[in-house]
Amino acid sequence: MNNEILLLFGCGLLLMMLGVYLLVLYRNLIRLIIGVEVVAKGVTLIFLAAGLFRQDIAFIQSLIVTFIIVETVLAAVMLALVVGVHRIYGSLDIRLLSKLKG
Amino acid sequence: MESQALMVILVPLLGSLLIPLAGWAGLRKATGPMAVLLIGCSHLLTWPLLGPALAGRTGESSIPLYRWIEFSTNIDALAVFMAFTASLIATLIAVYSLGYIEHTEHEPEYYFIVTLFVGAMMGLVFSRNLIFLYMFWEISALACWRLIGYFRDPEYVWKADKAFLITFGGAVFMLLGFALIFTQYGTFDISELRGKEIGTAALVLVMAGIFSKSATVPLHTWLPDAGVAPSTITSLLHAAILVKIGLYAFARLFCNGMVIAPEAQTWLLVLALLSAFVSASAALHETNIKRLLAYSTVSQIGYTFLGLMVFTHFGYIGALLYIMAHGFAKGGLFLCAGIIEHGTHTKDMTKMGGLFRKMPVTGVSYLICALSIAGIPPMAGFFSKYFVINGLVEGGRIAIATLAILTAVVTLLYMLKSFRMVFLGESRGEAHGEGSPVMVGVVAVLAVLTLASGFLLQLPYDLVKVADGQRLVNIVSLLWR
Amino acid sequence: MLLWVLLGLLVLLTVGACVFRDLLYVAVSLALVSAVLAGILFHYGANIAGVFELSVCAGLITVLFVSTVGMTKDSDQGDETRMGRGFIPLVLLVFIGLDVLILRWLGSALPSIVPGAGSGSFQNVFWNLRSADILGQVVLILAGVFGISALFRLKVKEKKHE
């Protein structure tokens, strides 16, 4: 059982790293948002691992549900912002966004 | 006695807040008289303190606020002497302002800050807690920032910022010094610090604050630059309040409080002498009348410091008398400069000359004040200078005393030079007659005070003598006796 | 065994979301990641969380993504990456290595499983123990609604305020 938890935890961490890497790698705003989503998937896995470790699935389920709602609202707001950027620039390339360079 | 002193502080400090309100309420004209009234009240309130002070009575009061911060006052002969002199000169200057500042743009602001300034000075004089000493110190700095930049020219504002930054910078280091003193002795109360020896680091930090405020070489550069302010303000800065704060703080902290190590004392004396001499030489080469007077102030401040730093009876008495004599005389000189500037629209002495015929009262007043600064009997300046040099000899500092006399000679030179360039010789520029009666009257009063304080020296001398008696005759001065 | 398959699939699909050129494919593979995640949640008996993951993340968010991609289709994609996709396998290997290191440390740091008191049924936890979260969720959704409507409102004409 402990190994399974470690595996879930590790997989979650891996997803988080990949998500952050996506944020660093890409210049397209939608892809950056995908990166944030991937990070969120990783965090969900870690949630599950923590719940299993404490053997309290009911409790952790409740947290996961809340987290999913947060994630959704965040994604919606992010996408609305992306549409705003697109309205102004006609492009999603962050190189045009002077503040996001680097 | 305590509540009296509190009133002296609070009347100008809180009263000043009414002035901008009056300005907004459309009573622009009333702001000047209001300021005169408030400052005058503050001065009158110091009169009843004179009696008890002469009798050698002291008073203390304290309102604890938070932990070691308390609003505590200390009323003794030194404090009363300073408050009396400063508020007297400030009142005269405020009256003069009525004629001088009339047609400028930000009149209510001017009177507000001047009154606040006087309030800060009174607060500083009576404070017994180092934190409140620092607080009033900074209020005076910010007042001086707004006043130096009063005419709003970009260059003036830059000079105001410079003055603020230098004095604020010195003061925050002084605050750090106070904090170090606190970590050593666990108190901010000046009277509890009496006789305690101050560490080197703390001494350097505190002296940085004092020297920056009192414009001592090498932290003096802001003072000549501050000449861009209205003449009333330069007069206020030089004669009544600002540069005197450093002197007062030194007298309060070290002559009446903490003990300085003998080696440090030698360094301080050398610095003060250097300041007196270098700036006297600088004044000799100056042709801008206000800058000349400013360098002269730096020089006289150095002189006063000499008297304080030698820690002898004559030195201390001389220094306090010097504060008063210099206040009257330099106040008069700057106000004369104000009248001259009004009349000739220039500060450049090479463009003046022959003004004596057009401005006889101003000319005579200028001469009296200049001679007092130069130390010519029977003006008050002579006696104070004599006492300081006597004090130096008393402390065994013969070499420094000799150089101080040399400085006095240089002072006489540049003072006479300035008088000759402005008032004698041929007229070189257009010039109207005297200034307005109020302005000339104030100048004349200051000249009379300069003369009177020489003839009637006994009166201030008695008070100063009491102050010297209350001073802690500390280890250094014992060493040198 | 099933867990290994599911986790492997999860990582594979995530890497897919990293490498696909077409944004639609990316959105779809993200949806599949969510679906697999939901499967894992089901596997451990977290049914309700699984349903949410499946419906909201795999469903709603994907719809949002696809519609955004559609709305911004005309934008030029240009050169998207900073250093090329070729590095991704390498980076993946590095990450896995790092991960293994962390896990080994974690394995030693983690005490063995402590049987928790258990909080009873999901309904009990969600509605009774964590009712503060429900308040939070309600306001959060309000924030989302007002936020999106604010971002999509018509911009007022520039005025001078002098």
Next chain:
Amino acid sequence: MESYIGWILLVPPIAVLLMPWASRLGGWAANTLAIVAAGLPLVFTLRLIPALGGGLTYELFGAHFALDSVSLLFLVVVNAVAFACMVYATSYVAHLGGRGKFFALLLIMVFGLNAMLLTRDLFSLYLFLEVASIASYVLVAFGLEQDGIESAVKYLLLSAVATSLVLVGILLVYMTAGTLEFAALGAALAGTGGPVPGLLLLAAALFIAGFGLKAAVMPFHAWLPDAHPSAPAPISAMLSGVVIKVAGIYALVRIFFGILPEIGEVRTVFLILGTLSMIAGAVLAYFQSDFKRMLAYSSISQIGYILIGLGLGNLLGLVGALFHVFNHALFKSLLFLNSGAVQYRLGTRDIEQMGGLETRMPVTGATSVFGTLSIAGVPPFNGFWSKLFIIMGALAAGQTAIATLAILVSLFTLGYFLIIQRKVFFGHLNEKWRDIREAPAAMSLAVILLAAACLLTGVFFHSVTRGIVEPAAVILMGGN
């Protein structure tokens, strides 16, 4: 009395629900509703001060909330600044459009911050942080202008990563202790004695990174100088004055002084990060020519002071830090609102183009002097006292170098704020702005309120420190 806690929480969301209806009635209705909804929590908070005692608890729909001195201090800050910003916004929002939506989002933000302060559960803390953050992302972009949206995206992306780190930290704490409630956590984690478990050290690192980013501490500060200036002025004021404190400092304080057992290294980290932020923020601010950007960098510098105070580990440092939280909220929001008034009238933020504005905008000019002197730590304004306590705390802790640096930075702070004064307000009027008028009445009222608060907390600092700051600091010391 306890029911006030419930009202503080519920009034803003109820107003949010009513807002669409009110804004259909007209601008005046929306304004009134917004001001009432922001004012009531302030009134309730102030009423709670004398009744607080050892702390209050309240159950709202079965959810537990609690109030202690620490929460109360921050509640006062949040609601006071929010009220001033709301008053200001009633006239500022006119040129942005979407009045009702703006008020609704601002109220949601206030709700999120208040709930963060009142909740006693780590995960709820995160959730309410997210609520406040989502509202703030949208509000930063509310002008729908290029730099606003850009900064919002940057802010959002970095924040999302930060909150993910925080979440992992929370889960690690949960794995160790098996609970998320503060009281139970404190009991579960405190009794261990021996060395701190590795999991908790990792969690501590994640919290510092995550909340440090929210507080814009130096290595994690990149988003702040973009997001704060680009936002509409009342939002800049809220973000710089309040949000970075509650979302960053309050969370750090709660976690490291209340829940996690004593981890000595954290103090050192606070001191290092604090000193770094204090110096670098001030140096960077010096070279800005954008009014609001300068203020934003100065926020980083002031957050550094707060962190130093927290890291010193003596009561004096904590009093200084918490008092500085209070003071910085007042004067920084004041300065941001001033810059907003200038931008509102002039349409530019470039200080090189301004000059002599105090003659045309006397209220803005005068209040900005108050703000400048407060932030530089010139007595008798409030900033002086908190900096004094921090410096005295540093000396008491033997950190003479840090005390000296703090003094130097305050000199530097005065330096760059004098630049603002010189180029914007003091000096001769730039002819270009001959016909500029003072900002509208509501905006002037808000800045006058804040400026008066700055002066009064400076003059009566002892009442504030004794009344609400020191009790909070004592709780934090006891929580160690």
